[in-house]
Structures are given as C-alpha cells and as structure tokens.
Amino acid sequence: MARYLTVSAIGGRVPSVGAEPSTSAVVDAAVSYWKSRIAEVLPDRPDLIALPEVCDRPEGIALDDRERLSRFVDERGDAVLEQLARIARENRCYITYPAARRASDGTLRNSIRLVDRAGEVAGVYDKNHLTIGEIEKGVVCGAEAPVIECDFGRVGCAICYDLNFDALRERYVCSRPDLVIFSSMYHGGLMQRYWAYSCRAHFVAAIGAMGGYVLSPVGETVAESTNYYDRVSARVNLDCEVVHLDYNWDGLRKARRKYGTKVKVFDPGLLGSVLISSETDEFGARDVVKEFGIELLDDYFARALEAQAANRAAT
Numbered sequence: 001m002a003r004y005l006t007v008s009a010i011g012g013r014v015p016s017v018g019a020e021p022s023t024s025a026v027v028d029a030a031v032s033y034w035k036s037r038i039a040e041v042l043p044d045r046p047d048l049i050a051l052p053e054v055c056d057r058p059e060g061i062a063l064d065d066r067e068r069l070s071r072f073v074d075e076r077g078d079a080v081l082e083q084l085a086r087i088a089r090e091n092r093c094y095i096t097y098p099a100a101r102r103a104s105d106g107t108l109r110n111s112i113r114l115v116d117r118a119g120e121v122a123g124v125y126d127k128n129h130l131t132i133g134e135i136e137k138g139v140v141c142g143a144e145a146p147v148i149e150c151d152f153g154r155v156g157c158a159i160c161y162d163l164n165f166d167a168l169r170e171r172y173v174c175s176r177p178d179l180v181i182f183s184s185m186y187h188g189g190l191m192q193r194y195w196a197y198s199c200r201a202h203f204v205a206a207i208g209a210m211g212g213y214v215l216s217p218v219g220e221t222v223a224e225s226t227n228y229y230d231r232v233s234a235r236v237n238l239d240c241e242v243v244h245l246d247y248n249w250d251g252l253r254k255a256r257r258k259y260g261t262k263v264k265v266f267d268p269g270l271l272g273s274v275l276i277s278s279e280t281d282e283f284g285a286r287d288v289v290k291e292f293g294i295e296l297l298d299d300y301f302a303r304a305l306e307a308q309a310a311n312r313a314a315t
Contacts, residue, residue, distance in 0.1 A: 001281045003238040005152050005179075007204050008041035009050045009212025011230035016060040023075035030056035031083045037231070038087055038095070044233035047152055048094040050206040053160050053183045054110070056080045056099050063100075066138040073100050073108060081113065081121075089119035094150060096206070098159065098183035100139070107140040112157045112183055114148050123148030125157035129165045145171040153178030153238050156199070160184040163191045172199045178238045179204060193219035197271075200242050200297070217242050218275045220268045237264075240277035241285045242297045251292035252276075263288055273297055 014033045017025050034056075038049060056076070063069040081097050088095045097113045103126070110127040126142025127134075135141070145168055148155045156177035162168050163182065172180065180195060182188070182205040188195075196203035196215040202222075203215040211225025212232040223234035243252075252274070255263050262280040276294070278285045289296060295303075 001284050002278050004235055005238055006046045006235050007048045008046040008233040009204050009206040010037050011052055011207050011211035013208050014058040017058045026058055027076055027079045029058055030080050041231055041233050046093050050096045050181050050204050051098055052206045052208040053098045053185050069137050073102050085115050085119035088115045092117045096181055108138055110139055127159040128168050129162045131161050147175045147177045156180045158182050160186055163188045169195055169198055177201050202236050218268045218273055237277045239285050240275050241289055242273055242275055243294055244273050244297050244300045248294050251294040255288050255292045
C-alpha cells in the first residue's frame with residue numbers, strides 16, 4: 001500500500017560568531033540558526049528533516065586541533081540535541097542531528113543522531129570513512145552500518161567522505177533500507193545517484209554549502225534546492241520496487257491496464273530499469289509484482305549470473 005513520506009533537506013552553515021567564541025555563544029548561535037531554518041520547512045509538514053554535516057559548528061570555526069575539538073564537544077554536551085529534540089517533539093517529525101559527539105567509550109565520533117517524533121534518539125550512525133584530517137584530530141572511525149527502524153520505514157545513513165567507499169554502500173545493499181540520509185560538506189556528484197540506485201532506496205541529501213536533494217531508487221532527482229533557496233521538501237512514496245524491463249514488458253502493460261493510476265511505472269530512461277509504485281491503499285507494489293509475474297531487478301541480475309556461470313561451465 002502507498003507509503004507517502006514528506007522529507008525536507010536543509011543546507012547552510014551557522015554564521016560566524018567570532019574567532020574565539022565561547023561554547024555557550026556557539027550553542028546559542030547554532031540553536032537560533034537552526035530554529036529559524038527549520039521554521040522555513042515546517043509549513044510543508046515534513047515527516048523527516050535532514051541537516052548537514054557538523055551542523056552546529058559555526059562558519060569559520062575550524063576546531064583544528066585535538067584539544068580544542070575535545071573541549072568543545074564536552075562543554076557543548078547535548079545542549080543543541082535537546083533543542084532539536086524539542087522541535088521534533090512539538091512538530092511530530094524526525095530530525096537528524098549531525099555533529100561531533102563523545103561516544104560511551106570516550107572516543108570522539110562524527111555522527112548522525114536521528115531524533116524521533118517523541119524527541120528521543122532513535123538511532124546513531126558514526127561516520128565509517130573519516131578523512132585523514134579528521135583522524136589527525138583524534139576522531140575515531142565508526143565500524144557499524146546500522147539501519148534505524150522508524151515508524152515510516154528503515155533508514156540508513158552516510159556522512160560526506162563515506163560516499164566514496166564501496167564497503168559501506170555494499171552493507172546497505174544487503175540490509176535494504178527504505179531511505180538513505182546523507183549529511184555532508186560536499187555534494188558527491190554522480191555518487192548520490194549511484195548510491196540511490198545501488199541501494200534501491202530513496203536518498204535524501206543535506207549539504208552545507210549546496211542545499212538539499214531528494215533522489216528516487218532509480219537515481220532520478222525528485223526535488224532539489226536552487227540558487228535562491230538552499231532547502232527543499234518533497235513527498236515520496238516508499239512503497240515501490242525496482243525492476244528491469246527485460247522479460248517484464250508484458251507484465252507492466254497488464255498492471256497498468258488493470259489498475260490505471262493506482263499503479264505508477266516510472267522510467268528514468270537510458271537505465272533499462274523502472275520504478276513501480278502503488279498509489280493506493282488497496283494493495284502494495286510487491287502485490288502487483290507477484291500478481292503479474294514481474295521479476296525484481298535483483299532477482300533478474302541473480303538469474304543472469306547463474307546463466308553466465310552455467311554457460312562458462314559448459315564450454
């Protein structure tokens with residue numbers, strides 16, 4: 001059955017608060033800034049709001065040595081998290097809090113904490129693939145790729161430099177989240193589309209200097225920010241399946257003929273794969289696939305590999 005979700009992604013950086021600001025000044029600036037920015041998307045009634053990497057670090061504050069970064073994280077504590085949790089609770093939405101944090105083992109991590117509609121932390125992702133510069137500052141690489149269970153579906157996360165490495169992406173390929181949240185300082189270019197397609201998941205990106213992007217599981221841009229607004233909101237349908245056109249032309253035609261607008265088949269072109277979604281509460285996309293014998297993309301690729309292996313064995 002259709003599972004509609006409204007997502008918002010916001011870019012931007014907390015304005016500079018001076019060369020050597022106090023921690024309280026940084027916290028106040030971050031809270032004030034994100035309250036005003038989040039207020040811009042609240043009229044869209046988002047279920048999820050994504051913020052960019054290290055969102056509570058003001059512009060111009062490098063935190064470029066271990067001692068300074070460690071002191072800032074400890075003095076700030078959960079002050080910003082608590083304010084974002086209040087916004088999430090009051091507006092019944094999920095909000096990401098990407099920031100440096102002190103883990104329970106005492107190490108510093110570059111993390112995304114996902115706050116739920118009740119203002120509680122639903123899950124935490126620690127950046128797996130830190131830059132060399134982050135490691136030199138004493139930040140420790142994460143080792144897990146958790147899929148966070150939310151009331152709308154399952155969420156995976158990635159942060160900035162992560163997007164360059166196959167190991168993390170392949171773990172999400174196996175765990176199959178409905179949505180991947182990407183908080184970053186860099187755009188990622190074609191890697192955004194590749195991750196969305198490879199993970200068969202919707203992809204929501206919040207990027208500090210560039211704004212927000214929402215992609216479909218076939219790598220198509222659903223919505224993106226502009227030069228005027230570094231934020232974006234979009235309504236997506238998580239009840240969808242990716243299938244190849246090979247061997248499925250007839251089944252797709254029959255499904256469209258029987259159900260009309262209740263079934264959407266989106267073709268991004270050039271890819272050979274399309275996205276089937278259920279636009280009704282009467283049945284789900286997986287029901288349509290089963291009814292008309294439509295082969296899922298991953299099943300088709302697996303069958304192709306089996307045929308190739310048999311072909312090699314026979315020669």
